[in-house]
Amino acid sequence: MTPPTKTDALAALRNPQPASLDSLVALTYDELRRIARRHLARGRRVGVRSGTLGTTALVNEAYLKLVDQSNAGPKDRAHFLAIAAVAMRHILIDRARARSARKRGGGNAAVTLDADAIAGADDPQTLLDINDALERVAVVDARLARVVELRFFGGLSEDEIAEVLGVTVRTVQRDWARARMLLRRELSA
């Protein structure tokens, strides 16, 4: 299969079909990883800790790169962000799983000079726990889980989430409150 062009990407956003959306997620997955790597390498050169990578900047850069800008409007952007949220969730969960598998396999992982320790970063297991809980929330209420995915993994604003889901901003706010409550219950269950 040939990689979709910027125009194909825009068409896929406007007329979503499962196959074209899947290929757009895959494309975005690769692009986000490339952009993230570049940002992190630049951060290291100027001595910035890796924790400063911003979701919005990252996703926006992927949008400009992948989607034809001459015809795209704010709605298209919001729909692309929704795709990026899914891709970003895959990327982070894949990496967290790989790490956690290694940790289980190797007995001597407890070394203090570690990227995690230095950046004061979270345990990857926390992310895996959130992801599992989110999957359980999706069984109870798919839209609420989607709101969390868009906001937490995709960094979408309330306005953008409202656009993607076709609801009002006020509804997004209530959904967020209810979703967070359900997620917290799943995490402590």
Place this chain on the structure above:
Amino acid sequence: MSPDEWRVFGPLLDAALETPPERRARFIADASHGDPAMAEQLRQLVAECEEGDTLLDAGAIDRFSFLLDDDETVSRFPATLAGRYRVEREIGRGGMAIVFLAHDTAHDRPVAVKVLRPSARARVGAARFLAEIRTTAALRHPHIVPLHDSGEAEESLYFIMPYYEGGTLSSRLDQQPQLPVAEALRIASDVAAALEHAHGAGLVHRDIKPSNILFSSGQALLGDFGVARPVERTAPSITSTGVVVGTPEYMSPEQAAGAATIDGRSDIYSLGCVLYEMVAGEAPVGALSTETLSQHGARALRRLRAARRDLPACVERCVSRAMAPDPANRYNAAEMSLALADCERAIAAPESAARRGFNFVWRSVTGIMLAATARGGGRSGERG
């Protein structure tokens, strides 16, 4: 919450949240049709929705971007280094470095490529790191892993070592946590010989642990010489936040305290910990914050005796001397080599009645030395 419950409560909760707070009590009473349990559950859900929560405040990427960083070392590392090392697969990973198996095409032999993680590399200038590596590369000893080559590729520093199929002591202990005493002594003895040579050349290892001890044709070799030191020396920002290079379970008290100068006796302490682990089946537990170092030392020995009741007294003596809290009470590498060799001989010799009597005497002597060690440790604690 089950999907069935949520079908009832989800929409009610949504409507309750939409109702202005002053009219909510009324709404809940109406919506629950006089069912007090239902009213209570609805009130609880509303309260939980209004609760502040920081769990998801920061976006996933903002919090977990280090996961992407990890990805980079593996995916961007070139397939061939310096035109001759063909990288085949990842074989190990620690906090500071990732190890790959590679093929040295110039000499048609397998080699291990150790790549310093970007996080560690960011704090060490390449020139300085490679210079330190060169100094330590001068070490030649049958029980020290030699350094074939080193270099820089794709922002990562790497060095090339022989690849040993015998694996590491760490993986050996994963399969068999308690080694036969004779084998544990032989391994410790090989490492002590390596230390004797390195300390004689004025070099301290600083990170002795099971994953740095490798096996080749039945011999133990000490790897990673000169790796911890340049990282530690160039990392004031790290140490100031309490991060010390080395591995907590095997770190000497003075190294853990961030002492400015550390000598070979710090390595001896770490080797003592490794010997302890090989015979006890578990690494010595670190000191509790409430106990002094001498109390910790005494507790460690009690645990060792409990873990291995048949432990010969000479092994216990080697562990207690090597792990003495005060460096002044520890062996130097040559003394430890001798003590280990004596112990190996004593165990190989058939047990006689005289020998048992000797062991009894030695147990008392150990007790006396332990008491002396405890006093020394107290002084060291006051200084710290």
